[in-house]
Amino acid sequence: MSFVSSASAGPRARHPERVPLYRFLGPRFWPLWIALTFVRAINLLPLRVQMAIGRRLGVLAHTFSRRDRRIANINVALCLPHLSEHERKALVRSHFQALACAIFETGLVWWASDRRLRRLITFEGTEHLQSALAHGRGALLLTAHFTTLEMGARALTLLGPTSIMYLTPSNPLIAELSRRGRARHTVQAISSEQIRDLLQNLKNNVPVWYAPDQRFTDKNSAIVPLFGQPAASNIATSRLAKISGAPVLPYFPERRPDNRGYIVRIYPPLENFPSDDPIADTRRFHELIESHVRRYPAQYLWAYKRFKRVGADPYARTRAEDV
Structure with a gap:
């Protein structure tokens, strides 16, 4: 069932030119093609088998990805200081397993049919989105960078046309495959510079997926606590909501503990949002x-330098570590 009116103009954004895949046949892309072929083959298996393979690969990644393991350990220690050292290390190991599972999920996002994903995804709270769209001003679906991020965005397309705001992947082959996968499943990708297109989609009553939780340092940023830690944060959500009049609905996808599917929870619109204080609004999001x-x-993106900011870097190596 689609929640977007048939009278709507639908998602709008400037379409990047389709890049022929033969341009990515050079030797520099061969390792990635091999990895993609492996992911595509694994995607043919039942989800629980894919996740079991992902967990095994995550153990290997945890063992050999020293840099990312260190970042994750620092983040967990900062955000969850009540954990013992043993608990913290166990959480980081589980996180690497979740990261590896996300690789296969990305393959499903690009290549799996709607029919297959409907069997894997359970929605809760769709009535909140339906009610929000009934007012005709679209909806900002506010989420964050968990390892289920890609699956969560793809899940929304099962409810109707959806726009997402994204940063272009640095690898051009991944960027092209992402673009094709989204176009195949009624997802309109909007780059982070296309604010006018985002606002136009809301005006057309199209829900917009928005994850503004990563480190941010431009004019629409401020230091806002996250887990009690100062974090350079994007505070533009308030401004977008105020300009568009769109309700802001938190939503979070989660991987089921039995690895047989996903639950996507859509929450009621935030009350009294936006306020006159964008920093306070961002704190509510945090x-x-x-x-x-x-x-x-384990499903949060711990292996990311979230708390690095001008004048402070908790990830900088100490002299003792270099000895």
Whole structure:
């Protein structure tokens, strides 16, 4: 069932030119093609088998990815200081398993049929989105960078046309495959510079997926606590909501503990949002992230330098570490 009116103009954004895949046949792309072929083959297996393979690969990644393991350990220590050293290390190991599972999920996002994904995804709270769209101003679906991020965005397309705001992947082959996968499944990708297109989609009553939780340092940024830690944060959500009049609905996808599917929870629109204080509004968003992290800690993106900012870098190596 689609929640977007048939009278709507549908998602709008400038389409990047389709890049022929033969341009990516050079030797520099061969390792990636081999990896993609492996992922595509694994995607043919039942989900629980894919996730079991992903967990095994995650163990290997945890063993050999020293840099990312160190970043994740620092983040967990900063955000969840109540954990013992043993608990922290166990969480980081589980996180690497979740990261590896996300690789196969990305393959499903690109290549799996709607029919297959409908069997894997359970929605809760779709009535909140339906009610929000009934007002005709679209909806900002506010989420964060968990390892289920790609699956969560793809899940929304099962409900109707959806726009997502994204950063272009640095690898051109991944960028092209992402673009093709989204275009195949009624997802309109909007680059982070296309604010006018985002606002136009909301005006056309199209829901927009928005994950503004990563490190941000431009004019629409401020230091806002996350887990009690100062974090350079994007505070533009308030401004977008105020300009568009669109309701802001938190939503979070989660991987089921039995690895047989996903639950996508859509929450009611935030009340009294936006306020006149964008920093306070961003703090409310951070509190939602914190709550979801505590429920599914391994699924959060820990291997990312979230707390690096001008004048402070908790990830900088100490002299003792270099000895």
